[in-house]
Amino acid sequence: MRVEALIFDKDGTLFDFAATWGAFGRAVLLRLSEGDTSQAAKLGKVVGFDFAQGCYQGDSVVIAGTVSEVADALIPHLKGYDHSELVGILNRESALAEQVPAVPLGPFLSNLRQTGLKLGVATNDGEMPAVQHLRSMGIRDYFDFVAGYDSGHGFKPGPGQLLAFANHVKINPSQIAMVGDSRHDLEAGRAAGMTTIGVLTGVAPAEVLEPLADVVLPDIGYIAGWLSSK
Incomplete structure (x- = not known):
């Protein structure tokens, strides 16, 4: 047919994917970690992202999951954020990501x-x-x-x-x-x-x-x- x-x-x-979202991953994790690269690397592991290499594991929630699911994974490791606020931040940061x-x-x-x-x-x-x-x-x-x-x-x-x-x-x-x-x-x-x-x-x-x-x-x-x- x-x-x-x-x-x-x-x-x-x-x-x-790699060209677009590697830089985004580093930038948003640094923002959430207030510039602390060690904490950003730890958050990266939570969502299947190698902060040092700027690349994602094949089973990363970022690849096929929703923004809400990414927030679910991150929020237990963050202080001072509620779920809806974190989703909003991720959406706004995502909207600004330069697409390749x-x-x-x-x-x-x-x-x-x-x-x-x-x-x-x-x-x-x-x-x-x-x-x-x-x-x-x-x-x-x-x-x-x-x-x-x-x-x-x-x-x-x-x-x-x-x-x-x-x-x-x-x-x-x-x-x-x-x-x-x-x-x-x-x-x-x-x-x-x-x-x-x-x-x-x-x-x-x-x-x-x-x-x-x-x-x-x-x-x-x-x-x-x-x-x-x-």
Whole structure:
């Protein structure tokens, strides 16, 4: 069946995960630690982030978890913050993080739209920072739908965001492909009854994605060629 729509994860899919979020991780942990690098390193271990190297472990809550889940992990190790305040700080800091595209996104998305595909974003980031990231790159208007973990549709690996997109664009889920860099993304796609496309611009290697993916590609730039070959 022809794919008529694509819904993308954001971090690690539209944007290169390591290049974007390594610097962010160091900056936000230093802020929460009031500049104490030793404490920042300890907080990094809590969320699966190597502060010295600026990189994330494969099972880091930051990779596939929600902002609320990141706050849940951090708050027992912080003084003077409540949960909602910490979520707000993480969302605001995230919104300011400089995004590094996985591919030149304007031409890529324009080409997909010209073929008639509907496009969406489903992220476990908050909706506000997600929209800000897309706007900062000048690509928000290419997307028919953007959902974060706090948009009212649930969050991945649940299928709620994906099914909300299908309903929004009036396309059967079987004619939609979910594109992501983590098991959570592909599990959500499977649960929604969609084609699943894994990409390698996140942390997960191909062997982790392959059991849940119809195809694993180096990055999203290969999608058009793959669709045309089907």
